[in-house]
Amino acid sequence: MSRAGSKIMMPVRASLRCGAALLILAMLAGQPAAAQQANPNQPVDPDASAVKEQRLLERAPRIEGRIDIPDQKASVLMQPAGRRWDYFHEVILHWLGAIVMLGMLAVLALAYLVMGRIRIHSGRSGRKVVRFTGFERFSHWLTAVSFVLLGLTGLNITFGKLVLLPAIGPDAFSDFAQTAKYVHNFVSFSFVVGLILIVALWSKDNFPRKVDIDWFKQGGGFIKSKHAPAGRFNAGEKLVFWFALIAGIAVIVSGYLLLFPFYLVNIAGMQNAQIVHSVVAVLFVAVILAHIYIGTLGMEGAFEAMGTGEVDLNWAKEHHDQWLLDMPDKERPVRTPEPPLPGATAK
Amino acid sequence: MARMKFLCDADRCIDCNACVTACKNENEVPWGINRRRVVTINDGKPGERSVSMACMHCTDAPCAAVCPVSCIFPTEEGVVLHSKDLCIGCGYCFYACPFGAPQYPRIGNFGSRGKMDKCTFCAGGGGKEETGSSEEFKKYGANRLAQGKLPLCAEMCSTKSLLAGDGDIIAQIYKERVLKRGYGSGAWGWMTAYHEEIPV
Numbered sequence: 209m210s211r212a213g214s215k216i217m218m219p220v221r222a223s224l225r226c227g228a229a230l231l232i233l234a235m236l237a238g239q240p241a242a243a244q245q246a247n248p249n250q251p252v253d254p255d256a257s258a259v260k261e262q263r264l265l266e267r268a269p270r271i272e273g274r275i276d277i278p279d280q281k282a283s284v285l286m287q288p289a290g291r292r293w294d295y296f297h298e299v300i301l302h303w304l305g306a307i308v309m310l311g312m313l314a315v316l317a318l319a320y321l322v323m324g325r326i327r328i329h330s331g332r333s334g335r336k337v338v339r340f341t342g343f344e345r346f347s348h349w350l351t352a353v354s355f356v357l358l359g360l361t362g363l364n365i366t367f368g369k370l371v372l373l374p375a376i377g378p379d380a381f382s383d384f385a386q387t388a389k390y391v392h393n394f395v396s397f398s399f400v401v402g403l404i405l406i407v408a409l410w411s412k413d414n415f416p417r418k419v420d421i422d423w424f425k426q427g428g429g430f431i432k433s434k435h436a437p438a439g440r441f442n443a444g445e446k447l448v449f450w451f452a453l454i455a456g457i458a459v460i461v462s463g464y465l466l467l468f469p470f471y472l473v474n475i476a477g478m479q480n481a482q483i484v485h486s487v488v489a490v491l492f493v494a495v496i497l498a499h500i501y502i503g504t505l506g507m508e509g510a511f512e513a514m515g516t517g518e519v520d521l522n523w524a525k526e527h528h529d530q531w532l533l534d535m536p537d538k539e540r541p542v543r544t545p546e547p548p549l550p551g552a553t554a555k
Numbered sequence: 556m557a558r559m560k561f562l563c564d565a566d567r568c569i570d571c572n573a574c575v576t577a578c579k580n581e582n583e584v585p586w587g588i589n590r591r592r593v594v595t596i597n598d599g600k601p602g603e604r605s606v607s608m609a610c611m612h613c614t615d616a617p618c619a620a621v622c623p624v625s626c627i628f629p630t631e632e633g634v635v636l637h638s639k640d641l642c643i644g645c646g647y648c649f650y651a652c653p654f655g656a657p658q659y660p661r662i663g664n665f666g667s668r669g670k671m672d673k674c675t676f677c678a679g680g681g682g683k684e685e686t687g688s689s690e691e692f693k694k695y696g697a698n699r700l701a702q703g704k705l706p707l708c709a710e711m712c713s714t715k716s717l718l719a720g721d722g723d724i725i726a727q728i729y730k731e732r733v734l735k736r737g738y739g740s741g742a743w744g745w746m747t748a749y750h751e752e753i754p755v
Contacts, residue, residue, distance in 0.1 A: 258566070258602045258740045273594040273606075276572055279587070282655055285594040285608055288747045290653040294617035297651070365623045365645065373625060382624045382641040389643055393666045469646060469663050479650050 261286070269476065284475060293479040297486075301366055305490040312494040316501045323430065326507040328523050336518035337532070344409055345517055351402030357395045359493050361388035366486065396463055403456045406449075413440040414449045419530055429527060440531040448499050455495075458488040558633040559676055559700075560722035560749065561709070562729055563607045565740045567716035570595050570605035574708035574717050578609070581677065581707040582696025588658040590674040591708050604740055607717050609708070610635060610656035610674035611748035618648035618657060628681060632700075633722075636681030637671060639694050644668040653747045676719070677706040726753045 264271045265288065275283040340348070364372065364385060373381045420443035423429075426436035428444055436442065441449065462485035465473055473481065503510050509523035524532050570593050578584065578591045591609035612635045619627035619635060626641035627648060637648075646668055648657040659668035679686055680695030687698050699707065709719035718725040726742070733739035733755045742753045 258738070259596045259604050261741050261743050261746070264596070271594075271596060273596040274598040275592060275594055276570075277575070277589050277592055279589065282589060282592045283594060284655055285596065285606055286653055286744055286747060287655070288653045290651045291617050291747065294620050294651045297647070298620045365647075369623055369625050378624070378626075378641055382626070382643060385624050386643040389645060389666050466646075467665060469668075475650065475655075478646075482647075482650060 281470060281475070287475055289476060289479065293482070296483055297366070301486050301490075302370075304487065305363075305366060308490050308494045309497070312497050316498060316506075319501075320505065325505065326429065328509050328520060329432075329526055330522050332509070332523075333521040335521040337521055337524045337535075338517060339513040339519045339524070340517045342517065345514055347402055347405035347409055348514055350398055351406055354395050354399035354402055355492075355496060358392055358399055359489070359496075361392040361395075362486075362489055363493070364388045365392075393467055396460070396467070399456075400460055403453070403460070407453055410441070410449060414446045416443075416446065420446065435526070435529075437530055438528050439534065440528060442527065444502075448495060451495055452492075455488050455492045459485055459492065462488070556631050557721035558723070559612060559678075559720065560633070560725060560745075561609065561611055561676075561706075562718040562725045562742050562745070562753075564716045564718065564729060564732065565604040565606050565743055566736075566738065567714040568593065568605040568607055569714055569716070571713060574607050574712055577707045577711050578674070581699075582675075583692075584672070584696065585660055588660065588672050590656075590658065590672070606743045607708070607712075608654055608656075608744065610652075610676070611654050611744050612674075612676055613653070613748040614750060617651035617653070621647045621651040623647060626681070630678065630681075632678075634676040634678045634700070636675055636678065636695075637673070638682040639670040639672075639680065640682050642670045644670055648673075654744060674706075676700065677704070722749070729753055730755050 261271065269289050270287040271285040272283050273285055368381065368385055417439060419437050419439055423436045423438050423443040426434045429436040462481040465481040466485060469478060503514065509520050513519045572593050575589060575591050575593060582590065584590055591607060593605050593607045595603060595605045597603045612633055616627065616629060616635045619629065623645055624641050624643055627635060627637040629635050644659060644666065646663060648671055656673045657671045658673060659671055661667055661669050675695050677697050677699035679691045679698030679701060682694065684691035684694065686701050691698060699705065706719045709717040718728060729742060730753055739755060746752055
């Protein structure tokens with residue numbers, strides 16, 4: 209407008225200055241000078257005010273307009289951020305996932321080679337303490353089995369084409385990936401139920417206490433000569449618990465945004481939901497790998513807590529002494545063991 | 556071999572939607588799926604422009620890169636095709652596409668989108684179906700390219716706004732137009748799709 213306008217205005221002003229009579233005439237006729245801009249003899253410049261792709265993209269990440277078809281998503285003409293998301297998904301996520309998960313496996317392998325299995329120091333007493341009730345174990349395993357299924361089927365979406373596709377071929381891989389997608393979508397519900405149960409059951413025992421500081425000071429039970437005191441859950445377990453809660457909420461919220469596409473968010477929201485979902489998920493997998501290690505291979509006597517629900521008394525003394533002390537008397541018959549009957553052989 | 560591209564000369568597009576209709580008819584696209592659409596920017600304001608948009612058949616196509624089952628691929632002519640037999644309907648190609656090209660038969664709650672559908676540059680499908688067969692037509696639509704014809708949307712554009720064909724040739728046509736008429740709002744999407752502008 210300004211370019212075209214000034215070109216026209218100049219001769220108009222010049223002519224006005226030239227003749228006062230013309231000026232008066234113009235004023236008498238009530239014609240403002242601006243009206244002469246619409247001079248049909250001047251060439252029109254349709255490009256002067258035309259929307260330009262580059263200028264629109266500088267102003268907003270997406271170009272949107274009006275559309276004649278009912279699908280309103282289609283009114284987004286262009287979103288170059290798709291290329292950025294592609295870069296995240298194919299480069300950043302592949303490297304991040306590989307480094308975080310393989311790195312954790314390497315750390316755990318190193319821990320096993322250096323420290324070996326953490327044994328029950330004073331050996332097994334043969335007496336058992338109930339650590340987790342049947343319902344607690346059900347909640348744990350519901351979450352755990354869901355998590356493993358979700359983890360494997362989720363990793364398949366990102367890494368399957370690099371690992372599994374070359375091995376089994378495109379047709380078989382596509383069938384597997386389709387099934388895995390549905391498993392991922394529907395197992396998510398049992399994961400949510402499991403996580404809610406876990407939080408309801410164990411939150412009260414996972415709030416930070418003074419003993420947690422001592423646990424860290426004593427090396428968290430990883431230093432053989434030191435005793436790391438702990439209540440029902442030690443500080444390490446508490447960290448895993450709160451991490452699982454926060455990461456769980458993050459993957460659940462982002463996951464359901466992905467499961468019900470475009471209900472609450474637009475295309476940028478879908479990309480961001482996928483970014484949050486995948487980054488939190490690979491971190492979650494790495495943390496749970498450590499959790500699985502310490503609960504099985506890494507520590508003698510730990511798995512039975514979630515297996516049979518009962519742990520050895522000496523294991524409890526060494527790893528959860530305060531829990532044992534705080535236990536109501538009726539729940540710990542083993543605290544005051546009966547003296548061996550005369551004549552009875554020691555177990 | 557020619558590198559196939561689309562170019563919409565927005566200074567000529569009159570938002571008549573004939574390209575949309577031509578595409579739907581030629582390819583017998585199912586209800587709810589629009590492989591091509593016309594978006595009007597700054598509707599009713601000075602400088603308004605309409606742009607006809609479909610799959611741009613990108614260089615380094617992001618949809619092909621993010622596909623978890625690698626079912627999307629470029630042909631020798633740069634046309635981006637996909638196999639509906641391998642597609643799992645995850646929706647990732649739609650998130651990665653800068654042009655909103657991938658379409659799905661259903662909304663997709665619980666991952667039930669169905670097989671992805673998009674503009675094939677009227678070049679049939681990327682599956683195992685025989686070129687020009689009725690099976691190919693049913694799944695992917697027409698294979699005009701195999702018959703030596705260009706996409707119908709561009710072929711029947713009444714203002715010749717939409718150009719399809721060898722990228723170098725259509726860029727040349729656009730360049731000549733801009734020089735002759737003295738203005739041009741640019742080749743929409745070319746920077747994002749092909750990493751290049753048309754210097755005029």
